[in-house]
Amino acid sequence: MKVGLDVGGTKTDAVAVDASGTIVGRVRLATGWGADAVIGTVLTAVRALGAEPGVADDVIRSVGIGIPGQIEPGTGRVVHAVNLGVDELDLVAATAPTLGVPVGVENDVKAAALGAFALHGGSGSMAYLNLGTGVAAGIVSEGSLWRGARGTAGEVGHISIDPNGPLCRCGQRGCIEALAGGGAIAERWARSGALPVRDVFDAADAGDTRARELRAGLARGVAAAVRVLVLTADVDAVVFGGGITALGDRLMSDVRAELAASAEASPFMRSLHLEERVELLPAGSPAAALGAALIGAARDAEGALTHG
Amino acid sequence: MKVGLDVGGTKTDAVAVDASGTIVGRVRLATGWGADAVIGTVLTAVRALGAEPGVADDVIRSVGIGIPGQIEPGTGRVVHAVNLGVDELDLVAATAPTLGVPVGVENDVKAAALGAFALHGGSGSMAYLNLGTGVAAGIVSEGSLWRGARGTAGEVGHISIDPNGPLCRCGQRGCIEALAGGGAIAERWARSGALPVRDVFDAADAGDTRARELRAGLARGVAAAVRVLVLTADVDAVVFGGGITALGDRLMSDVRAELAASAEASPFMRSLHLEERVELLPAGSPAAALGAALIGAARDAEGALTHG
Missing domain, CATH: 3.30.420.40 (ATPase, nucleotide binding domain)
Structure with missing residues (x-):
């Protein structure tokens, strides 16, 4: 099971995706304002998804986060996410220790592109x-x-x-x-x-x-x-x-x-x-959240390769 | 040794490249007009290069050709090479049997891009x-x-x-x-x-x-x-x-x-x-011919894979 989040200016969309690529759970919540609140939103969304029927029985192996703003290549550092009140934030460092799984971060449009490609x-x-x-x-x-x-x-x-x-x-x-x-x-x-x-x-x-x-x-x-x-x-x-x-x-x-x-x-x-x-894109498609889940899963695969 | 040709509207530039990527031979000749003359130009250029000092001792393993016009993806078919008087020509089929080595064909701008990248x-x-x-x-x-x-x-x-x-x-x-x-x-x-x-x-x-x-x-x-x-x-x-x-x-x-x-x-x-x-690009750089040589060599590698 991989989880993907689309952290938007007002709402955060979160999906759980099974091994076959099917979305088996979805939650939506309001996005907090500022770095601490954004971290809180991410942790709450993953917890809420984990409690969804159809998700609860399986283990979450990775989390991917799509977020508006620039992402420093190869890192989890978000800069200039002005719509979220975030000037600079290492979202991987801030969430991975609590989540206990590999976390990947990507710009929301790029995440949506990957998700749209999968849906397409x-x-x-x-x-x-x-x-x-x-x-x-x-x-x-x-x-x-x-x-x-x-x-x-x-x-x-x-x-x-x-x-x-x-x-x-x-x-x-x-x-x-x-x-x-x-x-x-x-x-x-x-x-x-x-x-x-x-x-x-x-x-x-x-x-x-x-x-x-x-x-x-x-x-x-x-x-x-x-x-x-x-x-x-x-x-x-x-x-x-x-x-x-x-x-x-x-x-x-x-x-x-x-x-x-x-x-x-x-x-x-x-x-x-x-x-x-x-x-x-069909109305209501969770393209960015789905793409984020794919990005998180890629981080998981990298980890598997790195750790043998 | 790989050979690359840049078949231009007036001149054809041909280079021989050794295993380290160094250009060890170069010839220039006038390009013929029309399909048969273009085929003749290609064969003559490869023969002339093979007689160059520094090339003659080695075996030519592949030939790549950069040519203005559209190339049908995955084939050697050139269409609408209007500057050469060529409406349609399968340049691989027309030259590979005589040359006896794998031949690759690419649009000249794309070949020059690959060559410029190598030079860069x-x-x-x-x-x-x-x-x-x-x-x-x-x-x-x-x-x-x-x-x-x-x-x-x-x-x-x-x-x-x-x-x-x-x-x-x-x-x-x-x-x-x-x-x-x-x-x-x-x-x-x-x-x-x-x-x-x-x-x-x-x-x-x-x-x-x-x-x-x-x-x-x-x-x-x-x-x-x-x-x-x-x-x-x-x-x-x-x-x-x-x-x-x-x-x-x-x-x-x-x-x-x-x-x-x-x-x-x-x-x-x-x-x-x-x-x-x-x-x-430095004046006189044979970017397109060099890029064509790289494309020909890639065809050779594909052949090696296909034939085991």
């Missing part, structure tokens, strides 16, 4: 494009995450696609994230509401010019991210996940229309069949 | 960015080429970075190749001359407005390709090769200035240290 069938190559407050991707080929040299693999959100586009919080103009990031859209929409991107879609449907412009920018940014991922990493499929994908078909039809328009203009683009290579 | 020290990750008539990259990590799912890995030339940019031959607007490709620059410069991109640089130095605009576009396109490669594949270094790099420091200072300007505007870009991560 687990063969070929795939990019997971996370559409949330920000925009970032994880690239997986034959079950292996492309980690890159210095921690920026998949950071397609900060590729500029328009020198005259909106200013991005990173300082550049026309970044994919400045067009398609939920945070940037909410800021430019500048009206109160719990679901600003949904409000933008509704207002666009009702004919609001500003909302139509923002909505078109979202589709343009997402389509550009798809082109970047296919023309650089040549992944078979691009799977969308993250908060904005709750819009479902309303999002997908906009993105497909944008991809169809560029296929119309360019025989080369047409030859790529991009409209057929994009898809939505 | 052979560790970490690297993208080779070919700046010639077109713009395309090869991505190498720990000695392995990222091949992708459907043959478009590294095709960064057709990523659009400006919806109002010049029309690309692919049908899109503002593609990196429409700004930085030698073919696109020559077409927009529209004056006769054997070295149009060099003419543009000279005219820009002399104050010509149109030339300055084209020259600035080249730097902008190359800098964008570097950002795409680092933000997607997160390679350690981006090494430039291809015809346009004959401009040497004149090109590099423009590209570095462009990267410095975006680092000035964006703390995130500054954190990537892109100016330090770009470099030129």
Whole structure:
């Protein structure tokens, strides 16, 4: 039995996965704020999972944790997890002694990419494009995450696609994230509401010019991210996940229309069949928690190798 | 001894490489036009190399061929090698029986990427960015080429970075190749001359407005390709090769200035240290021929495994 946690800004999702890869238990709880509370959340979630029917009879062999923020390569150190109030935290050192099993830590988008790959069938190559407050991707080929040299693999959100586009919080103009990031859209929409991107879609449907412009920018940014991922990493499929994908078909039809328009203009683009290579992660899929469980299990396997 | 060939539009470069990876022989000859002449060029080049001093005493164990055009994955079939007058050709079937050794075939940019990686020290990750008539990259990590799912890995030339940019031959607007490709620059410069991109640089130095605009576009396109490669594949270094790099420091200072300007505007870009991560392949390096030799040797190793 392997356990995976997706430690999000508000909720933590935890799953228990059996040897065949089936999810046999799942719990959700609120994430605490700050380093100590995050450690507490992790320990509580694992304990709660262990008490679930279907999990209790088996032994937990590893724990994997997906968390927003940068992870120092090869360590369990999380830095700049600003949404959790964590500036710096060695999550392996802080939890493994209590848990008594190998613990692995990975950036949440990368964990979700591995989980999405497993849910997607687990063969070929795939990019997971996370559409949330920000925009970032994880690239997986034959079950292996492309980690890159210095921690920026998949950071397609900060590729500029328009020198005259909106200013991005990173300082550049026309970044994919400045067009398609939920945070940037909410800021430019500048009206109160719990679901600003949904409000933008509704207002666009009702004919609001500003909302139509923002909505078109979202589709343009997402389509550009798809082109970047296919023309650089040549992944078979691009799977969308993250908060904005709750819009479902309303999002997908906009993105497909944008991809169809560029296929119309360019025989080369047409030859790529991009409209057929994009898809939505099914709503409610615990991709990040599942991916985290796979990462924890890999740590367990490393331990087995190291200790003979 | 392994042999590698870089079959170019006008010249074919051939090298012999010993077991330690040292180039011990090199010949150059004109490339023939059309399928039969290309086959003849390959056979002649290998025979000429075999007669070189320092090569003649050893046995050629494998031949690798880098060639412009698409290579069908896992085969020796070349399609659409338009610069060679080749529409379709199985180069392995056409040469291996005569050569009597395993033959491997790869797209020339991908072969150059492998060769550049070896010349660069052979560790970490690297993208080779070919700046010639077109713009395309090869991505190498720990000695392995990222091949992708459907043959478009590294095709960064057709990523659009400006919806109002010049029309690309692919049908899109503002593609990196429409700004930085030698073919696109020559077409927009529209004056006769054997070295149009060099003419543009000279005219820009002399104050010509149109030339300055084209020259600035080249730097902008190359800098964008570097950002795409680092933000997607997160390679350690981006090494430039291809015809346009004959401009040497004149090109590099423009590209570095462009990267410095975006680092000035964006703390995130500054954190990537892109100016330090770009470099030129040394002039005259037989990167593609060397890479082809490595690909041929890999075919030999596969054969050894298959035949026990």
